[in-house]
Each structure stands twice: as C-alpha cells, then as structure tokens.
Amino acid sequence: MERRFFLKSTSFGAGGLLISSFIGFMGCETEPVEPWEPNFFLRIMPDGTVEFSCPQSEIGQGTSTGLTQILADELGADWDKIKIQLADGSYEKFPGTQGTGGSNGIRKLWEPLRKAAAMAREMLILAASKKWDVLPVDCYAKDGFVHSTKTQLKIAFEELLSLVKDEYPSEDIAYKKESDYQYIGKSISGHKNKKIVTGSLEYSMDVTLPNMVYARIVRCPVFGGVVKHFNADAVEKMPGVIKIVQIEPIPVFENDFVGGVRSGIAVLADSSWRAIKASELLEITWDYGANASLDENAIFKEFEKNEKAVNPIDGGAFSDFPNALIEETISARYTIPYQANACMEPLNSVAFHKGYEVEVWAGTQSPQMTRERIAELTGLPLASVIIHNKFAGGGFGRRFFTDFVEEAIILSGKVRRPVKLIWTREDTISASKYHPYTVEYWSAHLGKNNTFLGFSNRGYFTRASNYPSYLYGKPIRFHESIQNSAKQLLPRASWRSVMAYPWGFGMESFMDEVAHKLGKDPLAFRLELLGEADVSSLNRNPESPYQLDARRLRKTLETASQKSGYTKTTKEGRAFGVSAIMYNYSYCAHIAEVSVNEGQLKVHKFTSVVDCGKVINPSQVKSQIEGSIVWGLTALLKGCITLKEGRVQQSNFHDYPLLRYSETPEIEVHLIASDHMPTGVGEPGVPGVAPAVLNAIHNATGIRLRDAPVLEIPSTLEAQG
Amino acid sequence: MISLHINGKYYTIEDDPATPLLWVLRDSLGLKGTKYGCGIGQCGACSVMVDGVSIRSCTLPVETVTDKTIVTIEGIGTEHKLHPVQEAWIAEDVPQCGYCQSGQIISAVSLLDQNPNPSLQDIKKAMDGNLCRCGTYNRIEKAILRVKSI
Numbered sequence A: 001m002e003r004r005f006f007l008k009s010t011s012f013g014a015g016g017l018l019i020s021s022f023i024g025f026m027g028c029e030t031e032p033v034e035p036w037e038p039n040f041f042l043r044i045m046p047d048g049t050v051e052f053s054c055p056q057s058e059i060g061q062g063t064s065t066g067l068t069q070i071l072a073d074e075l076g077a078d079w080d081k082i083k084i085q086l087a088d089g090s091y092e093k094f095p096g097t098q099g100t101g102g103s104n105g106i107r108k109l110w111e112p113l114r115k116a117a118a119m120a121r122e123m124l125i126l127a128a129s130k131k132w133d134v135l136p137v138d139c140y141a142k143d144g145f146v147h148s149t150k151t152q153l154k155i156a157f158e159e160l161l162s163l164v165k166d167e168y169p170s171e172d173i174a175y176k177k178e179s180d181y182q183y184i185g186k187s188i189s190g191h192k193n194k195k196i197v198t199g200s201l202e203y204s205m206d207v208t209l210p211n212m213v214y215a216r217i218v219r220c221p222v223f224g225g226v227v228k229h230f231n232a233d234a235v236e237k238m239p240g241v242i243k244i245v246q247i248e249p250i251p252v253f254e255n256d257f258v259g260g261v262r263s264g265i266a267v268l269a270d271s272s273w274r275a276i277k278a279s280e281l282l283e284i285t286w287d288y289g290a291n292a293s294l295d296e297n298a299i300f301k302e303f304e305k306n307e308k309a310v311n312p313i314d315g316g317a318f319s320d321f322p323n324a325l326i327e328e329t330i331s332a333r334y335t336i337p338y339q340a341n342a343c344m345e346p347l348n349s350v351a352f353h354k355g356y357e358v359e360v361w362a363g364t365q366s367p368q369m370t371r372e373r374i375a376e377l378t379g380l381p382l383a384s385v386i387i388h389n390k391f392a393g394g395g396f397g398r399r400f401f402t403d404f405v406e407e408a409i410i411l412s413g414k415v416r417r418p419v420k421l422i423w424t425r426e427d428t429i430s431a432s433k434y435h436p437y438t439v440e441y442w443s444a445h446l447g448k449n450n451t452f453l454g455f456s457n458r459g460y461f462t463r464a465s466n467y468p469s470y471l472y473g474k475p476i477r478f479h480e481s482i483q484n485s486a487k488q489l490l491p492r493a494s495w496r497s498v499m500a501y502p503w504g505f506g507m508e509s510f511m512d513e514v515a516h517k518l519g520k521d522p523l524a525f526r527l528e529l530l531g532e533a534d535v536s537s538l539n540r541n542p543e544s545p546y547q548l549d550a551r552r553l554r555k556t557l558e559t560a561s562q563k564s565g566y567t568k569t570t571k572e573g574r575a576f577g578v579s580a581i582m583y584n585y586s587y588c589a590h591i592a593e594v595s596v597n598e599g600q601l602k603v604h605k606f607t608s609v610v611d612c613g614k615v616i617n618p619s620q621v622k623s624q625i626e627g628s629i630v631w632g633l634t635a636l637l638k639g640c641i642t643l644k645e646g647r648v649q650q651s652n653f654h655d656y657p658l659l660r661y662s663e664t665p666e667i668e669v670h671l672i673a674s675d676h677m678p679t680g681v682g683e684p685g686v687p688g689v690a691p692a693v694l695n696a697i698h699n700a701t702g703i704r705l706r707d708a709p710v711l712e713i714p715s716t717l718e719a720q721g
Numbered sequence B: 001m002i003s004l005h006i007n008g009k010y011y012t013i014e015d016d017p018a019t020p021l022l023w024v025l026r027d028s029l030g031l032k033g034t035k036y037g038c039g040i041g042q043c044g045a046c047s048v049m050v051d052g053v054s055i056r057s058c059t060l061p062v063e064t065v066t067d068k069t070i071v072t073i074e075g076i077g078t079e080h081k082l083h084p085v086q087e088a089w090i091a092e093d094v095p096q097c098g099y100c101q102s103g104q105i106i107s108a109v110s111l112l113d114q115n116p117n118p119s120l121q122d123i124k125k126a127m128d129g130n131l132c133r134c135g136t137y138n139r140i141e142k143a144i145l146r147v148k149s150i
Helices: A063-075 A105-132 A157-164 A193-197 A272-279 A296-307 A367-378 A403-415 A425-430 A500-517 A522-531 A550-564 A618-637 A689-701 B021-028 B084-091 B101-114 B120-127 B137-149
Strands: A042-044 A050-054 A082-086 A139-142 A145-148 A154-156 A213-219 A226-231 A241-247 A264-269 A283-287 A328-336 A348-353 A358-362 A385-389 A419-422 A438-446 A452-458 A476-479 A575-583 A586-597 A600-611 A666-671 B002-006 B009-013 B047-050 B053-056 B069-071
Touching: A042 A105, A042 A157, A050 A063, A063 A082, A063 A105, A105 A139, A105 A145, A105 A157, A145 A157, A154 A157, A193 B084, A193 B101, A213 A241, A213 A272, A213 A403, A213 A425, A226 A264, A241 A272, A241 A403, A264 A272, A264 A403, A272 A419, A272 B021, A296 A438, A328 A500, A348 A403, A358 A367, A358 A403, A367 A385, A367 A403, A403 A419, A438 A500, A452 A500, A500 A522, A500 A575, A500 A689, A522 A550, A522 A575, A550 A575, A550 A586, A550 A600, A550 A666, A575 A689, A586 A689, A600 A618, A600 A689, A618 A666, A618 A689, A618 B137, B047 B101, B053 B101, B084 B101, B084 B137, B101 B120, B101 B137, B120 B137
Parallel strands: A050 A082, A213 A419, A358 A385, A452 A476, A600 A666, B002 B069
Antiparallel strands: A042 A050, A139 A145, A145 A154, A213 A264, A226 A283, A241 A264, A328 A438, A348 A358, A348 A419, A438 A452, A575 A586, A586 A600, B002 B009, B047 B053, B047 B069
C-alpha cells in the first residue's frame, strides 16, 4: 500500500506546503518557540496542540471527524490534542476541495490530506533523528511523539518545533501502513459530540458580536414578485426597532440559483424576538408578477406536452438497439413534488460590512463561492472578504446557496454594524429555494419472445452527459431533458442527493415494473443485469483510482438479500421491496419490509448494504445511511411543497411534517469490506429509499404507486393509472 | 424587571414579559444551548425543563415561569462533568448536525427523572415530540436504553 511521490513536484494540490514558513529560520536557541505550520491543513502549537484547519464544511455529515482520523493517523498525532477548526473560505489555500456537496469530502481530501500530514510527519522525524544522531528510518511518529526504535527514546512534537523549521521534507515519503492505523477504520464518536450534548457547540445562529443588531426579512411570497409600497409607521415606533430596510431583488441566473435575493422589507431590532414580532406588523403591498397565476399543475401539463417531442441524444455508455427489433414497449411516468430542505437550524448568518472589509460568520457549504459572490456584490477585492465557516445545523444542499449571506451583507451595509439575519421557520419553508418538481418518463423495449432490449429515459435532467449512474447491462437511450418553466416558478436548491433522487426514484421503480412484466423476481432480475454489465466506457479517465464497477453494486444487493432474508412473496405479513443505486462511486442497496392493512402502511425495517470503499469510520457511515432512510421516508410519506397562485402553501412543521421517531423503522446497515479508495456516504443512501418502499407496497398489495408523496394507500387497483 | 431561576442561579431581566423564554435565554442571558427550530412548539429544539418537565420554550411567555425552576441544557452537565444521558449520547455516537440534540437530551433526562425504567412505548411517547432532520432517532432510542440499563 505504500505510495511514493516526489516532493519536488510543484503541484501539491490542496494544502500545498508553505515553504516560506520554514525557510531561512535558522533555529536560534534563544528564539521563542513559535507554532509550526508546515502546510495549510495543520499547525502544531508550542503546547502540543495540533490545529487542523478543515476545508470541508460540517453540516452533520461527519466528514470533519473522518478527515481528522485520516490526519491523526498519517501524522502520528494524539487524538486528544487535535483541535478542529473549519477553514475560512479560501480558494488560494484549498483549490477545488472546499465546497461541500456531492458526498465528495472524503473522496477529494483522502489524497491531499494524507500527503500534507505525511510530509509534516517526515520532517518531524528528520528533526528528531538529527537530534538523536540516528537514522530517520529507525524512527516513527505515534501519539504525538517521534519514537526511536533503536534507542527507545521519544520526543514530543512540540519539543521539535524549533528544530523542524530547519528541515526540508525528504524527496520521497511513504504513507503509513494500514496495519499501523490507530484511528482510520474505527468507530470514533464524532469530535464535536461533547460540545453538542452540553449545548456549547457554536452555530452561526449563536454568534454574538459587540454592537450587533438582529434582522428578519419579510420576502415576497411569490417568487419574482416585488414590493409595490409599504407602511412601516407602526413598526418603527415599536420598542427595540432600529431600522426598516427595503431589500431590492437580486435576480438569480437561469442556470445558477446559487445567489439572488428576493424583494422584501427587513426589520432591524435589538433582539431576535423584537425583529420577528415587528416584521409581522409590516403592511406591504406586493406586485406579485408573472408567477401569481401558476401552480405545479401548470408545470405538469407543460411536461406532458413537451414529453411528446422526443429527441434521442448520445447514450454515452451503451450501444443502442435498432427500432426494427422492438415488438412491444411498456412505459411509466413518475412524479416528485417540490421539497424543502428544512434544516433544523433555520438559515441565518452574521455579517459585518465595515466599508473597507466584510466579515461573515455562516454555516455554509460553499465558503469559497460565498466569498466570490460577496466580493461581486460589494465591489470589494476577494482579500477583503472573510468568510468564517461555522458548524451548521443541517445543510443537505441548501447551505450551498448564498442568498442568506447576501441579505445580511446588504443590511449590514446599511447600518455599518454587525447584523444577525434570522430566517424564521416559516421563511425556510415558504420563501426559500427548493428541490424542483420533476417528472420522469421511463420505457422498456421488448423484442420477439419477450426478450428485453433496453430502456429509454426522459426527464428533467439530461443524464447521458452528466450523470453516469446507470450500471445495468442493457442499452439505455437518453433523451434531451424536458424543457419547462418549473425553474422560473420557484428557485432551485440542491437537496440531499439532488438529481439522483428523481432519477433513482424512476429507475428503481421501473426496474421492478419490467421484472414483473418479464415474470422475473425483481432482485434476481437486477442481479442478472448487473452481472452482465460492462460499464468500462463510463470510466472516462482510466488513470483515475475511482472506476465504476457494476459488480460492486451487485455485491451490495446480494448481501442485502442474504442479510434481510428477502423473498419475493410476503413473509409473516411483510412484503419486501428492493433498490440498488450507485452515487459518486459509492454503492448502496436497500431492502424495505412493509405491511399494508386497511390502507395503513407500516414500514417495519430497512436492511441496507453500502460499499463506500475503505471505511474511515463505520459508526459515522452507518449514521449517514440511517439518516438517509429517515430523509427518504420523509420525502415519500410526509412533506411536500405545493403552490397555489404562485405561493407556497406550507409554512412550518405542522403542514410540512418530518418523519418522527415513532414512525422510524428498524434499520440495519451492513458495510462491505473493501480496499477501494474511500468514497462518500451523505447522499448515496437517499435515492433508493422511496423505490424500495414503493416496490414493497406493490408486492404487498399489487398496487403500483408512481407519484410522491404517498399519503395514503388506495384501496383499489385504479391507482395504477 | 423579571427574575428567573435557571440552572440553580437567579437572573433578573428587563425583557417584555410576553417574550418567549427561548429568546430571553438566548439573546438576554447568553444561554444559547437552547435552540430556535420552529417557534410554534412543533419540533422540540427549544425544550427546557420547567419544574422537571420538558416544555417548549419558544411558545412560553417568560412572565409565566418567574416562580418556576428552569433547567436548560447548560444545567444538565458540563464537558468535564457529563450527565449519564450525555455520556450515553456520546457512546452511541448519536448527534449528526447536533442542532436538535439539546432538546432531545432535555426530553430524555426529563423522562428518566420521572421514570427510571421506561418501556419502549414510554420512550416513544416521551420522545416523539422532538424532531430530528438528520434522522438520529434509532440511536437516541439506543442511548436511552443504555442509560436505563446502567
């Protein structure tokens, strides 16, 4: 497993060596000991603390714990002496590795973080070996000390700080052997848990600055609408109210819903409560604009109309089949409503626009992009925009977007004081950005004697070019994504698993429908198609250590089958339903067990199997899959955002409910032991949840449901449509 | 002026008497472990114990609790002296984002104080009012069962 590389290489990628920090400092003995920062990831303090500057955001997905395990092992650090800080937004320090999305944190940082830690370790070893006059090869780093195998001597990292500054890293460095890992592969409890359980973890919602004011904005309830006029006379006289500010809208771009600000009126006050209460008394007259006559039914009709125009595009991965062979085609349509992310910590940020400089405290998934947006918005140079990333109470994609920071900057610019902008829960449900309404069309083409030729897919997104997650060994025809106005009706947000959700919802439901049509067991049918799959053409870069492999998905499904005791028929009143999904090189199979009695659905159990390559932290991986199942069940069985006259009809948890504890099934997660490169787990568990349940409902009742949300199980077969 | 008894200490505040306890705790007293989640008593992130019972502080006017004993998450345990429920939360690696967990722990402590040996049904009943978007419910159950078994 040892990998060697040359340090003379100029491209260190993320966390490149700060050569200047250790050149030319010739270790004068009387010089006070200073912290040593060998690269942008870590700094060793004179008291022995190892400060880890974590470029990935921590929104509950656990990545900061996993990355710390990687750092601790490769450096040979003492776990208890590591202090984890989320890095400020900086493209210069962390090019390409700071955005948190696509379940990419571990995958992107596995290599650069190990490299940075290994370099620092080797320099510490060099310094110690010189001090002891032994060979570096006879030294190793562990528990925050460099140890000598020949002399039994050991020396703490912090005692090497003045010496290590004279060292240049050796030209080739070996990574630690897996057998020497103390942390990687262990179920270490999340590093911030002690603070969380005592209520002392600071989220951006908890940031308080001297002279800070609190703000809440009433935004136009129809996206695209603007303030016509308003009356704030009564509000201005309320105790604690400091200022009323009209927010001019900043448009979002057609293909970039990242930023943008809705038209609205802000109340700035001396406390959160006073700002919220006062804002409710504003009298605002709106010009609602073009969306005021629309709802999702209008979009659905548009989808249906546009679906007729079929333009096949390059299938990318698989050879096509001639139309002449097709004897029969079966088709199905799946719809998914708008969804809100509904993070437990409502959106918020603290911003201080000082005129010459801007400082932001926010739980953001995009500290770099936020910095760029704010620089653009304020006209300040990037260097004058400081984004302090905070631990976030959930993100799920929503905190990738920058609107809630832009608003705070605008307000702080008006008062030149720090502003804490709070979105109420109602704001996060009613006037936010959303996972889009989608319609997916699937067809299966059969030849003579019921031979299965392949699929066609047409939906909201264009798959062939940007989403190679189809691993089944039958040709698939992709068609251009359906043009629609849904994008204009509500602004889009990323939502845990993003495009893979509608895609997986349709594909994994339809796989069952085709299996039943062919008279095959749905699980065996998938195994058969995955068994014959050659997906090598999907792997565009043969040099990459990440290669798609249908056999790995097959293995998760086989394992799930064994662990769950899957049968095609109902067992002890429970019916089984299957799904299998690959998402960004992680593979996940679910088997759901449900019963339906007098129209009442009960989801009893999920047996889930994940292959995410090398597992950094089994407990945290399982946590993510457990959470993904709760997320997927909420989306399927509970919440949905609907529109009437352009307005979102839901406002809080009473009408946008989340799955509760009593509704949560037993969840059993199994991990595939693997030596493949580590990959992410925040999202791969999500897309397969709904289809596994829908397939189980079909196996229980014979009813095929294709439209989310499923709020009740119809008693007749008419639902099949 | 209103006086409050929180975590064994007396505080005096000058907030409007109708202000919900949540915002007094957070903005006036700096006790920020209690979280704002929904403002309508639906999610439980703002749970505190009032005379030993888990209550939603977001809809509780501060004037109604002046003569009560209030315990917030800061009064349950500290990083150096954890409550058994907090220890169990860490042992089961419960939190993900962690934002709802103050409220979850308040509800769990309140349950176990009143009923040291709860059945699974008791646990479901006591904890069902606390939402968790990350989906940590099954681990919360395990953590409570762990405390119960000590």
